[in-house]
Amino acid sequence: MLDDENDHASPAADASDDAFTLPALLDGFRVLDFTRVLSGPFATAMLADIGADVIKIEPPHGDDYRAVGPMLNGESALFTVMNRNKKSLVLDLKRPAAIELVHELAAKCDVVVENFRPGVAERLGIGYAALAAANPRLVYVSISGFGQNGPYAQRPAYDIILQAMSGLMEATGSPDGPPTVVGESVSDIVTGMFASWAVLAALLQRERTGRGQYVDVAMFDSTLSFVTTSVARLLFTGKPPRRVGNRHPLSAPFGIYRASDGHFALAVLNLRLFQQLATVMDRQELADDPRNASDETRSSNEAELRREIEAWAAQKPVAAVVAALEAAGIPAAPIWNVEQALASPQAVSREILRAFDDPRLPGLRLPTQPVRFGGAADNQTQRAPRLGEHTDALLADLLGFAEGRIGELRAAGAFGEA
Numbered sequence: 560m561l562d563d564e565n566d567h568a569s570p571a572a573d574a575s576d577d578a579f580t581l582p583a584l585l586d587g588f589r590v591l592d593f594t595r596v597l598s599g600p601f602a603t604a605m606l607a608d609i610g611a612d613v614i615k616i617e618p619p620h621g622d623d624y625r626a627v628g629p630m631l632n633g634e635s636a637l638f639t640v641m642n643r644n645k646k647s648l649v650l651d652l653k654r655p656a657a658i659e660l661v662h663e664l665a666a667k668c669d670v671v672v673e674n675f676r677p678g679v680a681e682r683l684g685i686g687y688a689a690l691a692a693a694n695p696r697l698v699y700v701s702i703s704g705f706g707q708n709g710p711y712a713q714r715p716a717y718d719i720i721l722q723a724m725s726g727l728m729e730a731t732g733s734p735d736g737p738p739t740v741v742g743e744s745v746s747d748i749v750t751g752m753f754a755s756w757a758v759l760a761a762l763l764q765r766e767r768t769g770r771g772q773y774v775d776v777a778m779f780d781s782t783l784s785f786v787t788t789s790v791a792r793l794l795f796t797g798k799p800p801r802r803v804g805n806r807h808p809l810s811a812p813f814g815i816y817r818a819s820d821g822h823f824a825l826a827v828l829n830l831r832l833f834q835q836l837a838t839v840m841d842r843q844e845l846a847d848d849p850r851n852a853s854d855e856t857r858s859s860n861e862a863e864l865r866r867e868i869e870a871w872a873a874q875k876p877v878a879a880v881v882a883a884l885e886a887a888g889i890p891a892a893p894i895w896n897v898e899q900a901l902a903s904p905q906a907v908s909r910e911i912l913r914a915f916d917d918p919r920l921p922g923l924r925l926p927t928q929p930v931r932f933g934g935a936a937d938n939q940t941q942r943a944p945r946l947g948e949h950t951d952a953l954l955a956d957l958l959g960f961a962e963g964r965i966g967e968l969r970a971a972g973a974f975g976e977a
Contacts, residue, residue, distance in 0.1 A: 583610025583936040588762070590614065591664055592645065593673035593680075595622040597718070597744055598778060599702050600641040601751030603672055606758060607644035608928040608938045614664070614953060615645045618652070619975025621946045632919050634943075642943040643915065643925050648954075649947035649974045656973040658684045660954070665690040665697060667957050669771075670758055674702040677712050687773040697771040698761040702754050706777035716778050721746035725782040726799065730789055733804040750781040810854050811861040812836070815894070818872040818880045825868070826890040833857065839887045840871045917942035950974060 585606060590613045592603045600615075600622070607613040615622075624638040650657040662685075665671055671690060673680050680686040680701070687699040701707060704716020714720075722728045722740060732739030754776045765771050783790070789800045792808075806814030812827050827833050830853070837846035845851055845867060850860045857864060872880045877893050884891035900906060912924040920942075927938040954960040954968075968974065 581934065581936045583939065584932060585609050585611035586936070588612065588670065589668045590670040590672060590758075591661075591668045592616060593671070593675065593685075594702065595674065596624055597637075597641060597747040598750040599672055599674040599754070600624070601748060602700075602702070602754035602758070603645065604641055604643055605751070605755040605928045606670075609932075610936065610939060611670075613645040614668070614949075615642060615647050615944065616652075616661070617647055617649050617946060619649055621649075625946065634919055639917075639920070639923075639943045640925055643927070644939045644941045645944055646949035646953060647944035647947055648950045651972055651975045652683050652685070654972050656968055656971045660958075660968070660973060661685045662690065662693060663958050664953075666694045668694070668697065669762065670698045670700065672700045672702065672754065672758070676715075677701070677703050677707045691771060691773075695770055696765060698758060698765060698774065699771065700754055700758055700761075700774040700776060702750060702776045702778070704777065705779045707775045711779070718744040718746045718778075721778045721782045724779065725786060726789055727782060727786050730786070730800045730802060730808075732802045734802045736802070738802070745785070746778050746782045749785045750776060750778045753781045753784070806861060806865075807858075809858055811857040812864045812868055814865075816865065816872060817869050818875055818877045820876045822894050823872070823877045823880050824892045824894060825884065827857075828854065830854075832889055835887045835889055836868075836884070839883055839889065840867070842867065842871070913938065913940045915940050915942050947974065 588606075588611045590603055590606055590611050592599070592613050592615045594600050594603060595617075603611075603613050603615070622638060622642070624641065625635050627635050627637050629636045650660060652658065652661070665685075671687075673685075675683075681689075687697075687701075691697045691699060703712070704721065705711040705714055719740060722745065723738070725746070727745070728738040728740060731741055754774075757774045757776055761772055761774055793799050800808055804814075806812075807826075810828055812825055812833075815822050815824055825836075827836055833851060834846045837843055845864075849856070851857050851864070875883075881891045881893055895903070901912060906912070909929075911926060911929065913927050915923045915925050917923045923942070925940075927940070951962075951965055954965055955962075960968075
């Protein structure tokens, strides 16, 4: 753990020497990670990408995600992606010897992240108060479905539950159809992003005050914060947003439209762009129509505009439609699946996927955190760990345990059944 300001000093101003190597952003910071499944592991993966030493504490049977498909060569895709760049240490937290080890490890860490049900960490003896007593610089982050307090705090939470209760699902889908699940685990991912942001903010304050703190991150709060435009519309109109299908709820033409061989996306947000669209379509009368004079009136006239646009595009393939619109400076795009997006020249240029060396999964590429930092080392690219792979090494390196001491703990069941 880093205990004084000098450990975080910036490189010297004259350190432009060719031999100087930029440090990783979180080089030297150590994270004790009790999270499993998705939101928590995603948060700690983002920290590990930029250099944090993340120690993943797993139960003897491992993170549940290790058994969730799709599988390749016996390895879970979801576990592999969400636990890149981490080390695995197995502890049976039902054993007093394991709890003692947690206290010793936490004393040498900067951050603890957990996503137990509220109250579980305290009952185990590894809550914030217990661990911060020996390490007041500790930043302790709890991730849960509904937060540590409130009438719903003890409710179980999964991504679909939070989508349902945040207004996101109710605002997604066709107006004459049912509420629709977003095609990604958006509540989990957004919560993980907020949690990683919270870690960095709390560490920054610790550098100023010398003390850590407890941080409460709720999936419910995070997802409500994510539906920003829906909240804004409610606050200003007093009406909750309703489903509008494949179009923008306030602007037009702004949505998904049909061409001869598929669909394309079109985004017209102002009068200038609409006039350009009318020119491309050779329909100047649309630009002259007073119903299309403002974004608000075009939105009211959306159904007729959709008919006009799709009649124009009906005899053209998507590629030709998009090319014509882009040539006129009108934002438009084909509808890609994730394979097409990752294979695109832009994704390749930006290195959205990085090569990871894992003999279990030859040729493996994994995503990494996407932000580019000009003053730090590149993201880490280490494979996900085998279950308990680093148990002995971590106890030896961090706590100075000899082989005999580790053997005693193993015999006592600290790592599961002997």
